[in-house]
Amino acid sequence: MSGPILAIENLSVTFTGGAKPVRAVNGVDLHVDRGETVALLGESGSGKSVTLRSILRLHDAKKTRIDGRILVDDVDVVSLQGQALSDFRGKHVSMIFQEPMLALDPVYTVGQQIIEAIRRHELVSAKEAHGRALALFERVRIPSPERRLEAYPHEMSGGMRQRAMIALALSCSPRILLADEPTTALDATVQVQILLLLRELQQDLGLSMIFVTHDIGVGVEVADRIAVMYAGRIVEIGPVRDVIRAPRHPYTVALLSTRANGGRLTGRRLPVISGNPPNLAELPPGCAFAPRCSKAIDICRVSAPQSQALSAQHSAACHRATE
Amino acid sequence: MNAIGATVVLEPVQRSPGYWATVIRRFSRDPLAVGAGIVILLFILMAIFAPYIVPHDPYKGMALRRLRPPGSEGYLLGTDELGRDMLSRLIYGGRLSLFMGVTPVFIALFFGGIIGVTAGFVGGWINTILMRIIDVFFAFPSVLLAIALSGALGAGIANGLISLTVVFIPPIARVAESVTTSVRTRDYVEAARASGASGFRIVRTQVLSNVAGPIFVYSMSLIAVSMILASGLSFLGLGVKPPEPEWGLMLNTLRTAIYSQPVLAALPGLMIFITSIMFNLLTDGLRSAMDIKA
Amino acid sequence: MMTSPAASTVPALLEVDDLVKHFPIKAGLFGKPSAVVKAVDGVTFQVAAGETLGIVGESGCGKSTTARLLMHLITPTSGALRYMGAPVGTMAMPLKAFRRQVQMVFQDSYASLNPRLTIEDSIAFGPKVHGVSTSDSIGRARRLLDRVGLDPIRFAGRYPHELSGGQRQRVNIARALALEPSVLILDEAVSALDKSVEAQVLNLLLDLKDEFGLTYLFISHDLEVVRFMSSRVLVMYLGKVAEVGPTESLYNSSAHPYTTALLGSMLSMDPDHRRTAAPLAGDPPNPINPPSGCRFHTRCDFSAALCSTREPGLTAVTALHSAACHMADPASGHPGKSSATAAKRVVST
Known part of the structure; x- marks a missing residue:
């Protein structure tokens, strides 16, 4: 039982449904230890959500090509088929989404959905499942849980729905929880509540968690390590403190500096990353960030940089990372 | 601020193909829909030039050569119960059948479109009143409504057209209302309103271009229904009157021959069937060609 | 004691007086309204010329409804709106003239552009409504495109779906500026953008403000961005003003427990x-009750x-x-x- 609970090796995901193949993920290596939280940080189109969804194989198999390996407890998820895949989803790994209304079925009460999820994976009586659902609702701190189990998703407020979805995701005691921007649609005062709840559940239940977010602040709040993604690659990964305080990849550096924190002095402008995120159907030959990078040199436009170790846990994929 | 627009920059800019250009390009890559369109065009051309291409007079019969089977000498598709040339009558029949199928839909598109777009854009109690009136018509099945109206007005081409038009106004108005309602609340309509444009101007410049496509495609899909209804009315003696050649009416008069000459009796029905299928294929092709992000 | 802080020092450009908007929830076809959403319930504030007033609050606090009320996109239940002292919607300040002075940028950059119009036609629409000739309107649109950082040759003839979110929001800003307004209402205008693009657009907004002497109403849920952009901040909670004050004073020594x-x-x-x-x-509780x-x-x-x-x-x-x-x-x-x-x-x- 040693070694990482989840290991992604050289993962590439290409969507072949459109006119041109779109290379959403281009060689991602990532491991998550038991009881560890890793934040996948990136902007839209960085491949962070695609990476996460690949772990549960949520993409349409006909229009997606997945290369590489995704090992969950040494079982390769990429090769799972049919019943084995259904058993795997929810039992070992479960997921929470940005929009709980899409994850919850509007025609069943939240309680029914949790009970159904429990009984699909385990042989327990309806009564026992109901008891577990109630305990879960108490665990995620839903007030008057007995009554809320009978509520339909649309009858709950945004924060309450998010808690209900977390309860549903935890119903079969998974060991890995995947979170896809679960607090992005929430108000600031509710976002903090949900982040603290997730952090507490992760610690109490010993969960391993991958937390996809576009907000560095959210990553800092929940994660042990942060992996920064750009154009389908992890460009920098390391412990939260290292990435936040000593970022080495120019993209991470720029991303941290573009945050509007603190008041503005008259005439002050924010540092910016010029240009727009790359088109994934037409990636440049070298480093994908080179066209927007202020430090780019000739080699950056020709060859894609390999990940370079900066310390035991901290590495960056930049030709100039060690300078 | 005065600098803006003081001099006009009119160097050539790069232009993207517009929405309809894209739709036509996508449509042209759909072989099934293009094929259906060609067949319909062929039928229309045949109807227009009927006098020049028919081998015989479609009205002139002869008792001696009644109910000849298809393939008879001089009569490629045989003769009908009065000895008239079947091919000539089918070609001439296309004139009335296509006219009866297409015209009511386009008249209904005009009136239903105005009613629906008005109700959808203005909203409020005007919407409520217009749509409740429309709902009354929805209470009747379209076939029954067409028969009832034709029956009340009496047989004849004009009355048939009127009753079919009345049948198709409510569904078109309903579709126009729902697409307009969804467009009305879009931010770009709000932005146009915020720039001080009048309601009529907003409808003309912002709304119509976005609702015309869906309403038109829906109306196209009604042409097949309209043709079948028109033929049905004629079959029942409520539309076109003998001796005019019309597919529905021909189906009726030939039904007595169904046991003696089944192939002959089925020919008008086959024409109705082919034409409505072609219209449906054309509509499907248009719909998928228009199903683009822009 | 009601105070009108800004009015005493700087003449107010825009004055909002006890603005109320209640949305009735209809029970049935002819039924009486079963409930009322009190989206905005007595909001009073002033905007001084040249300042940026930030409006923050959570969903349901009424900040977006306030923006739409200011633009007269929805009619208020009660309350008054004055522009340079003249009541909006009267002979002194007709609605059409007011709309020339106050323009708005919406959150959803895609939904706020007509998909059937080219970029330059969308921008030129407003000037045309106000009687500018077509060629002058197009000329103005191209100059504005250039000003917001989009090459007119490349972008003027394009359609909205061909642009990225950040580029579309630049187009929306150009469209709002095409009427040469003095006030811009920015309703979550950068919220849907990626952080790196957001910074570009914020800088652009600051540049444009300096260049054209604009006044901003900056509505956002993002407290950091509001702090960066605003000279004063107004906090809303359930349709009411909870607190209003100069940015640093409010951020450093908030007086309302909600703030x-x-x-x-x-x-x-x-x-x-x-x-x-x-x-x-x-x-946050429901604004219905x-x-x-x-x-x-x-x-x-x-x-x-x-x-x-x-x-x-x-x-x-x-x-x-x-x-x-x-x-x-x-x-x-x-x-x-x-x-x-x-x-x-x-x-x-």
Whole structure:
């Protein structure tokens, strides 16, 4: 039982449904230890959500090509088929989404959905499942849980729905929880509540968690390590403190500096990353960030940089990372 | 601020193909829909030039050569119960059948479109009143409504057209209302309103271009229904009157021959069937060609 | 004591006086309204020429409804709006003239552009409505495109779906500027953008403000961005103004417990001092049946008996800074922050 609970090796995901193949993920290596939280940080189109969804194989198999390996407890998820895949989803790994209304079925009460999820994976009586659902609702701190189990998703407020979805995701005691921007649609005062709840559940239940977010602040709040993604690659990964305080990849550096924190002095402008995120159907030959990078040199436009170790846990994929 | 627009920059800019250009390009890559369109065009051309291409007079019969089977000498598709040339009558029949199928839909598109777009854009109690009136018509099945109206007005081409038009106004108005309602609340309509444009101007410049496509495609899909209804009315003696050649009416008069000459009796029905299928294929092709992000 | 802080020092460009918008929820076809959403319920504030007034609050607080009321996209239930002293919608300030002065940028960059119009036609629409010739309108559109950082040759003839979110939002800004307005209402205008693009657009907005002498109403849920952009900030809660004041004064010494909680919900950005407790429990209450008295009293740490019965008015804390809280008014009879009620609170996540 040693070694990482989840290991992604050289993962590439290409969507072949459109006119041109779109290379959403281009060689991602990532491991998550038991009881560890890793934040996948990136902007839209960085491949962070695609990476996460690949772990549960949520993409349409006909229009997606997945290369590489995704090992969950040494079982390769990429090769799972049919019943084995259904058993795997929810039992070992479960997921929470940005929009709980899409994850919850509007025609069943939240309680029914949790009970159904429990009984699909385990042989327990309806009564026992109901008891577990109630305990879960108490665990995620839903007030008057007995009554809320009978509520339909649309009858709950945004924060309450998010808690209900977390309860549903935890119903079969998974060991890995995947979170896809679960607090992005929430108000600031509710976002903090949900982040603290997730952090507490992760610690109490010993969960391993991958937390996809576009907000560095959210990553800092929940994660042990942060992996920064750009154009389908992890460009920098390391412990939260290292990435936040000593970022080495120019993209991470720029991303941290573009945050509007603190008041503005008259005439002050924010540092910016010029240009727009790359088109994934037409990636440049070298480093994908080179066209927007202020430090780019000739080699950056020709060859894609390999990940370079900066310390035991901290590495960056930049030709100039060690300078 | 005065600098803006003081001099006009009119160097050539790069232009993207517009929405309809894209739709036509996508449509042209759909072989099934293009094929259906060609067949319909062929039928229309045949109807227009009927006098020049028919081998015989479609009205002139002869008792001696009644109910000849298809393939008879001089009569490629045989003769009908009065000895008239079947091919000539089918070609001439296309004139009335296509006219009866297409015209009511386009008249209904005009009136239903105005009613629906008005109700959808203005909203409020005007919407409520217009749509409740429309709902009354929805209470009747379209076939029954067409028969009832034709029956009340009496047989004849004009009355048939009127009753079919009345049948198709409510569904078109309903579709126009729902697409307009969804467009009305879009931010770009709000932005146009915020720039001080009048309601009529907003409808003309912002709304119509976005609702015309869906309403038109829906109306196209009604042409097949309209043709079948028109033929049905004629079959029942409520539309076109003998001796005019019309597919529905021909189906009726030939039904007595169904046991003696089944192939002959089925020919008008086959024409109705082919034409409505072609219209449906054309509509499907248009719909998928228009199903683009822009 | 009602104060109008800005009005005393700088002449107000835009004055909003007791603005109310109630949306009835219809029960049936002819039924009486079964309930009323009190989206905006008595909001008063002034905007001075050249300033940026930030408006913050959570979903359902009425900030977007306020923006639409200011643009007269929806009609207020009651209340008055004055532009340079003239009541909007009267002979002195007709709606069409007002709309030339005040323009808006929406959150959804895609939905706010007509998909069937080219970029330059979308921008030129407003000037054409106001009688500018077609060629002059197009010329203005191209100059504005250039000004917001989009090459007219490449972008003028394109359609919205061909642009990225950041580029589309630049187009929306150009469209809003095409009428040469003096006030721009930015309703969550950068919220949907990626952080790196957001910074570009914020800088552009600052440049344009300096260049054209614009006045901004900057509506956002993002407290950091509001702090960066605004000279004054107005905090809304359930259709009411909770607190208004100069940015640094409000961020550093908030007088309303809701503002304090909102600021306390900002993420730490410090791995060694992560948030350990959430300042507020639960979600914001529903504006259909807002709590009696002070609307915040159900979630407030310092709620006293009078808070549930009497509604606090905006009270001056300092000359320019006021809050709608009984604790800010010594004469209210509120026992103050030291009261035992704070201890009752159960820390909840």
